[in-house]
Amino acid sequence: MNKEFLIKYIYGIADNALILGQRLGELTGHGPTLEVDIALTNTSLDLFGQVRSYFQYAAQLSDEEITEDDIAFLRTEREYLNVLLVEQPNRDFAFVIGKQFLFDHFHFLLLTELQKSHDQTLVAIAKKSLKEVSYHKRFSSDWIKRLGDGTEESKQKMQTAIDDLWRFTDELFHLTENDKKAIKEGIGVDVSKLKETYYKNVAEVLEEATLDVPELNYFQEGGKKGIHSEHMGYLLTDMQYMQRTYPGMKW
């Protein structure tokens, strides 16, 4: 079996968790309250833990002598395959929660399906991660309701964030050529089939939060093909700094 496509498929899943985890990590010490600060960085830690499992597996599959750290820290921007949504800047708390909420609902559906993969390592990671992501989803959904159905100001800010981030949601369900190959091999998840359930679930929470469900007909994409938004370069500069300055550095 050609392992290249499997490695690439793993990057496609893991990079989302890695980049979102990095964005959440930026909040360490900057959360609006101590409890929220801890919650967001705990979520980041869960995501990084999942990333390690994926990248350890990818390193094992690779013919090159590489480690999880090489994969996480030493690729170039074009080699990261995360969706545009997760690399968006934090801006304000409504954006942090909006981004998290829109990703968590997708993440939950993806991992639920990944449990049916023919690749047993991916099944194990999915089963483990799903338990954690259930907590993430509950946390972000609760905050959507609290801010949406809160004060006039919190509602307006939450609505702005959702409206702004909505254009990145369609990409979650796009299939790359590599995804199609992975689906054919019985390893990958056909994310295009999750779209309907996703928008239904997300709309339910937004309605309960008394927020409007955006009606957009234009969407942005590119991340899955390695073509990122202008924010990605800055994020990587920050994230890769230590590895590039002190090559081979370990925890």
Add this chain to the structure above:
Amino acid sequence: MVEEKVHIEEELEPILKKVSDPEIPVLSIIDLGVVRSASLNGNKAKIEITPTYSGCPAMDVIGDDIKTALKDAGYEAEVNLILAPAWSSDWITEEGRKALEDYGIAPPMDATSDKKALLGEERIVKCPQCKSTNTHMVSQFGSTACKALFKCDDCQEPFDYFKCLI
């Protein structure tokens, strides 16, 4: 509750019982349920552990502590991290639950009660200090990934609740 069969070599059990989770020093790794197997071949011990949460930073320390403990007892140790089956809070032993409560951490409840407690539907989490159930959740995420933060409305003490993960 799924019955998980864990094989732990009798000879190794007392040694592993002395190794604890660095974040919850009163709980041995056996009682926490993270040791999934411990086998012995001559003086070569092979231990399999599984993380409670994917990003649990304690796993590396636990791995090192196991190696040290076994080395001190004259064994050569190999520690492997396994992911399947995924850890469940059901694997915490009765003894472990008691140790948690004595230490000031409310032990995990069953999944249904846990959900009700974390969603704030029912006040059922018992304060480990004064044993009152007049408590409320402050945050779903506590001092470590595996805990939620609660506060007792009777004795006013904040405390950690070990989240249910099944």
